C-alpha cells in the first residue's frame with residue numbers, strides 16, 4: 001500500500017481501486033433499493049415453485065391477439081415449443097401497443113450519428129415507418145417464413161427493417177455492418193434470403209465506405225436474393241441493377257401507409273443470427289416470436305430495473321449482434337423504453353464521446369462490454385471526469401468475463417460507487433440474460449454473474465462423471481427449457497442436437513462455458529471450455545490468468561493462450577499491452593510472472609510474456625485467442641478476415657519470432 005500513496009500522504013486513485021478490490025460483496029445501496037421495482041428475495045422462490053406458471057405470467061405481460069392455453073410443449077425434446085396455441089405479433093408489442101396506450105409521443109430512440117447529428121424517433125414515428133417498410137417488403141413478394149437479409153449500419157432504419165419483418169412474419173438475418181461483403185453473401189446464401197436491405201454507404205470514424213458497391217461484387221453468390229433494397233444514408237453514388245435493386249425511399253412513396261400487424265403463430269421464426277464460432281461453418285441460431293419476446297421483455301425490465309416513463313437506457317452494442325437484437329431493439333421496445341442509439345465508435349471524435357452523450361441525454365442505465373471498459377481504463381479516468389455522470393443509476397456488463405479490476409473501475413469511475421453493476425451472462429443461443437444479479441435484490445461479487453434469474457435453472461456438471469457440482473468447477477448447463485431459447489440451427493436440426501444436447505441428453509443444454517459455483521450458489525464464468533489451459537494436469541482458466549495480469553497497474557489488456565511444453569504439457573503465453581508508463585522489458589516480464597504467481601499460484605505464472613501495442617480483435621471487440629494460440633504454437637494462422645485490424649497479426653508474428661530467437 002505504501003507505494004500507492006502520494007508524497008503528501010493523500011490516497012491515490014490506484015489505492016482507492018485496490019481498496020475496492022478487497023471488498024467481497026457489494027449490496028445494492030439503500031438509495032437504489034428505495035426506487036427499485038423488485039427488492040424482495042422471494043421472487044426467486046416464487047418462480048421456482050411453478051416455473052412454467054411463472055413464464056406464463058411473464059408472457060401475459062405482452063399483448064396476445066389470442067391468448068395461449070399451452071405454456072410449454074416438451075413432447076419432443078430438445079425441440080421445445082412455447083405458448084403454441086396463442087397468437088402474437090412482435091412488432092405490435094414493440095410499437096402499436098404503446099401508441100394505442102397514448103405514448104406515441106414518447107421517444108423510442110435518441111439517435112446520434114458519427115458526426116454529431118441527431119434524430120429523435122418517437123413510438124409514433126416507428127409506427128408510421130414500420131408499416132411502410134412492411135408494405136415495401138410485401139410488395140417485393142416477402143411473406144411469412146421468407147428470410148430478409150439486413151446489412152445496415154447503426155441507423156434508425158435498421159430497427160425499422162427488423163420490426164417490418166416481424167410485422168409480416170418474415171425472418172430477418174442481420175449481418176453486423178463491420179463484416180466483409182463476402183460474409184454477407186455467404187450468410188444470404190446459406191439462409192436462402194429473398195431480399196437484402198443495405199445502404200449506399202456507411203460512415204466510420206470520418207470515412208465513408210461504399211457498401212452497396214462492395215455488396216454488388218459478391219451478391220451473385222447468393223442466387224436466392226431477388227432484390228437489393230438500398231436505404232440512402234451517406235449520399236454515395238451507387239450502381240443499381242435494373243429490376244433487382246431499388247432505393248427504399250423511392251418505393252416507400254408508392255405503397256400504402258397502413259399495414260396491420262398480423263396475428264402470428266408464436267413459433268414463427270423471428271430471426272436467424274449467425275454466430276462467429278470457432279468452427280469454419282457459421283451456426284445459424286434461430287429464434288422464434290412469443291417465447292423470445294417474453295424472455296427479452298422480462299429481462300430488460302428486471303435486470304435493468306427499467307422504468308420506461310423515467311429511464312433513459314443505453315446499450316452500446318451494435319444491432320448486428322444478439323445484444324443489439326435483444327437489448328437495443330426488442331427488449332427495450334417491448335417495454336416502451338427510451339433508448340440512446342449511437343452510430344459511432346467510442347473514441348470518435350474523441351475518447352470522451354460516450355460520457356458526453358450520457359450527460360447530454362441524462363442516461364440512467366448503461367450497458368456495455370468489459371473490453372470497452374478496459375479500453376476506457378487504458379485511455380484514463382480523465383475522459384469520464386470531464387462529464388456529469390450523475391444521472392446514471394445502473395451499469396451492466398456483457399459478453400465476456402469481467403475481471404474484478406475492470407468491475408471496480410467501472411463501479412467507481414463511471415458509477416460513482418452509487419450504481420449496482422449487473423454482470424449478465426447469456427449467449428446468442430439463450431436469446432436473453434440467464435445469469436445476472438437482480439439489481440435491487442442480489443449482492444454483487446466482482447467477476448461473478450451471481451445467480452440464475454427467476455425462472456431459470458442452471459447447474460454445473462462434472463465433465464467426466466456427469467455428476468452435478470454444487471461447489472467447485474464444472475460445465476455450465478441449463479437443465480430445463482426457457483422461453484427465449486434457440487429453437488434449432490437453421491436447416492440443421494442434427495447439428496443443433498449434437499452441439500448443445502448430446503452430452504447429457506436432450507433435457508440438458510450444454511452452454512460451452514466452464515464455470516465455478518461458490519458456497520452462496522454464485523456462478524463465476526471461467527470462459528469457453530476450449531479456453532482452458534492444462535499445466536501439469538492442473539486446469540487453469542485463461543480468463544483467470546488474464547484477470548490477474550490486468551490487475552497489475554502497468555497493464556492495460558492481456559490475452560493468455562497455451563503453448564506446448566515439454567515438461568508441463570502446456571505452458572502459458574501472455575500477450576500484454578501496457579498503460580504506457582513503463583517499458584515492456586525483461587524486468588517487467590519477470591515482475592508480471594511473479595505477480596500472477598502471487599495471486600493465483602506458481603502454476604499460473606506465464607512461461608512467456610509478449611508485450612505488444614495491440615491485440616488481435618474481432619470487429620465486435622473480442623480478443624481472438626485462436627489466432628494468438630496459432631502464433632504461440634507456430635502454426636499456420638487460420639482465418640484472419642474477421643479481424644478489426646489485420647496488421648496487428650504481422651506485428652505480433654515478428655515479436656514472437658524475435659523472442660523465440662533470443663531465448
Ligand code: WT7
Nearest residue numbers: 398399400401423424425426427428513525528
Ligand atoms: C459467450 C456467448 C451474450 C451476448 C454477447 C455474446 C461469453 C457472455 C458473459 C459474462 C462471462 C460471458 C460466454 C458465452 N459471455 N456474457 N457476463 N461473463 N462470459 O454472445 O457471442 O453468443 O457469446 O460469451 O463465453 O458463452 P455470444
